[in-house]
Amino acid sequence: MALSLVHTELVSMQGLRVDGRRPHELAVVRCKLGASSKPDGSVYLEQGCTKVLVAVYGPHQASKTKMLPNAVALNCKISIARFATAMRKSDPADERKVLENMSMNLKQALLATLKSELYPRSQIDVYVEVLQDDGNAFCASVNAACLALIDAGIPMREYVTACSASIAITDDQKQHLLVDVNKGEEAAGCAVLTVACLPDTGKIAVLDLTHRVHMDHFEKVLNTAIQGCKDIKIVLDKALRQYLAETWPH
Structure with a gap:
């Protein structure tokens, strides 16, 4: 695979990215479970400056065209609001x-952990x-x-x-x-590897x-993304436990 590195000041001489994070730091994740009372499940989540709202309905009876005799039919749809980003010229x-x-x-990621055989x-x-x-x-x-x-x-x-990960080299040749x-780093031409996993x-x-990445770098980028998934799981688990404690106090 061809080498795809970015020679740019994505990381300053002080070791900081444009948004103030260290290279290994996740964006701050904030989330609210039960964000809406109408769906069966809902979550509002902020990951850095990216904000999403998710609504889950079901399980309910599937239509004849989607019905699976031994598993649940999972329908996933992602939409982006017209005001979601300042520049939408695509x-x-x-x-x-x-x-x-x-x-x-998204469907593939959720099916990897969903106990679909129960429904x-x-x-x-x-x-x-x-x-x-703002990316991600x-x-x-x-x-x-x-x-x-x-x-x-x-x-x-x-x-x-x-979680996503990438590799860049600065003008002083440090990797x-x-x-x-984030979106700015994506726009700079970074080869971004996105991983969804069961941590x-x-x-x-x-x-x-x-983009293509040289095999010498691929494993390091992959391990960085997987570690990010594990770190995010800790954050989500903490948010869930706090929500349950508030909703079902002892």
């Missing part, structure tokens, strides 16, 4: 393809609205959808989380592994790479 057809691909990857001939709908996009919209969608399924009381084998890549078992559910 072709509508291209944008639709990107959203369809993100939705398919044959049923359907679960997961709707994600990206309210603000897919990762935020996976992380929020995982909590929304839990909020809906739908059994899962374990958490599924997502930096970046975790939780407890290490099973990878989704792996997506924007």
Whole structure:
């Protein structure tokens, strides 16, 4: 695979990224379970400056076209609000393809942990609205959808989380592994690897790479993304436990 590194000041001489984080630091994750009373499960999540709202409906009876005799039919759809980002100049057809691909990857990530065999001939709908996009919209969608399924009381084998990573070199020729890549870093041409995995078992559910990366660097970037998934799982688990303590106090 060809080398794809970025020679730019994504990391300052003081070791800080443009948004003030260290290369290995995640963006701050904030989330609210039970964000809406109408869906069966809902979560509002902020990952850095990216904000998403997820609603889960079901399980309910599936339509004849979607009915699976031995498993649940999972329907996932990701939408991006028109005001989600200051610049939206992409072709509508291209944008639709990107959203369809993100939705398919979200479905793949959730099916990796969902106990779908418990709900044959049923359907679960997961709707994600990206309210603000500063990069990592897919990762935020996976992380929020995982909590929304839990909020809906739908059994899962374990958490599924997502995180991105990249590698860049600065003008002084130092290499930096970046975790939780933001939109500015994406725009700079970083080769971004996005991973959705089950952090407890290490099973990878989704792996997506924007540019080719030399094999000498791929494993390091992959391990950085997986570690990010594990760190995000800790944050989500803490938020869930706090929510349960407030909702069902002893």
